Amino acid sequence: MNPPAERPVIAEFQDVHRHYQMGDNVVRALDGVSMQVLKGDYVAIMGRSGSGKSTMLNILGCLDRPTTGRYLVGNRDVTHLSDDALSEVRGREIGFIFQSFNLIPQLSVLGNLEVPLFYQGRIGAESKRKAEQLAERVGLGGRLQHRPMELSGGQQQRVAIARALMNDPLFLLADEATGNLDSNTEREILDLLDQLRGEGMTIVVVTHNAKVAERADRALWLKDGRVERLVAARDAVVGP
């Protein structure tokens, strides 16, 4: 599936390798992956356990660096950036959504929403207004002062999605975003991602769940650290 050429590149892997030394052995978690995510894409990264999904997620999220090859975020090569500069890229360009929500328990919903902007020094009346808008947007307008413990799993994931949108990221990176939810709530969350995608947001989901992947435009099948297949998402249900 060839993406239309006029859309800008949001994230790009150029022959990315990620190797780990485990004693005397070298583990090739990623072994020459090249791919592009364009603006407005909804991409699923799939694969079995040990296929390299998590490593790909970590590099996509600027939490890890390739051993060789290049990784570009919005045309900027981030392969060799310093730790602080990578933090900056994470904070400004990427919106994370985790399987276990990863809200900070001692902060209220409002406090959690403000965390990404806090690290950019953009905290204040504006951040509060934005947090209120996004909480409203995900249907939790009346819950700003609640602690995560006081919310259901689905509500917590909605807060996490709102938090991921706080910094107007280039793309959302979701790691098994519905893995801890029942099927009804899963559908709600996927619907919410669909809506965001409809509004032009670029979304990358890492999952082994076919129901999640089939919402995407296309799916990358990873096997042994390589892209085995690039398929239309509806075909991902079948698997290689």
Added chain:
Amino acid sequence: MIGDFSRIVDLGLKSLLLHKLRSSLTTAGILFGVASVIAMLAVGEGASQEALKRFRDMGVTNILVRSVKPPDTQQSTQAGMMALTTYGLTYQEADRIEHLIKSQVPAAEIVRVREIQRGVMRGENWRSTVIVGTVPAFLSVTNMRIGEGRWLSDIDLQHQSNCCILGNSLAKELFPLENPMNQTVLVGGEDRFHIVGVLDYQGRAAGPQGTTYDECVFVPMSSSRRRFGDDVITRSGNSTKNEHVELHEVKVKLANSDEVVGAARLLRDMIEPLHKTQLDVEITVPLELLEQERASKRMFNIVLAVIASISLLVGGIGIMNVMLATVTERTREIGIRRALGAKKKHIISQFLVEAGVLSAFGGVVGVGLGLLVPYLIEHWFHQQTVVLVPHVLLAFGISAAVGVVFGIYPAWRAANMDPVEALRHE
């Protein structure tokens, strides 16, 4: 920036309040460290100031040569016996002291003092006190002031007149409702003395025979000798003491403190050989005592600094221990924050602020307790204490610094966690 800091402090407080008992116990180490430092310094400072005042009251340019009852005569009196004990300074020795000192320091003032214990009576009021027989220069040598009336004059000495000056407290006790001036008091049940002056209140610790000058009666040296003689007979129960003492004290006042050490050496060289068998004369140099007190205060401060360092070190180790546990517990939170854009410096400042909040809280409560303890010591044990603001600031500053110093390693560990590993942490 200030908003960011207050947000970090707020977050720190929230995190610490999640484990109230643990945070309180950690704080206790710092709290008691700070409180004990402040209390110890207050007690030490109080004792030191009291001692320094006592020595200053004696006069730092003075040398005091005093007669003391030799130890082997203390038990010499038996029931019904009249053993005569002779000891102390003689008039002849006082002449020699005067001659010696004047030849070296012509501006020096030398006064002789006799101290006789007697009862003083005014109407129904009776007080046991010390009758100080002395000379006019006594007032300037002791730096005392007359409150009302006049001091002793040369004419009083020449005429051996029965005039006296009362110490301030004694005057108030004997004349609670009237002015003592120009009244008389009966001394020793026999001699009536005319009051010509009352001293200002001195409030000094140093005085003769366990009293203060505020409680004494001052009479001309010549009158004291004529009325009471050199033999002092004291009856107590059925035992009688008969002592022959010519002079109880010779006070030497030098013009400035530089001359004190040399003059003291001269005096010791002269007096000690004369009294070395009986040990009945003692030379006190307030300046030397003052120096000794200062030296012992320095030593006390060093000891205190060591104790304070140990107690605050223990408190600091407690904080480090808890902060390490906190970092481990919150590994996942660290990973989340790193994923959301936190740099290492943000994580470091977050954990440092938490350690600082813990120790500063301990410091504040410790200061409160540290101020309360000296108050209670004064109240219950009547021991003077002095709390100095720099001591309080020092104790608090050290406690806050301890928190930050001992928080550095846990904070550094938190900041250097691999974000991927931290996010995986269960």
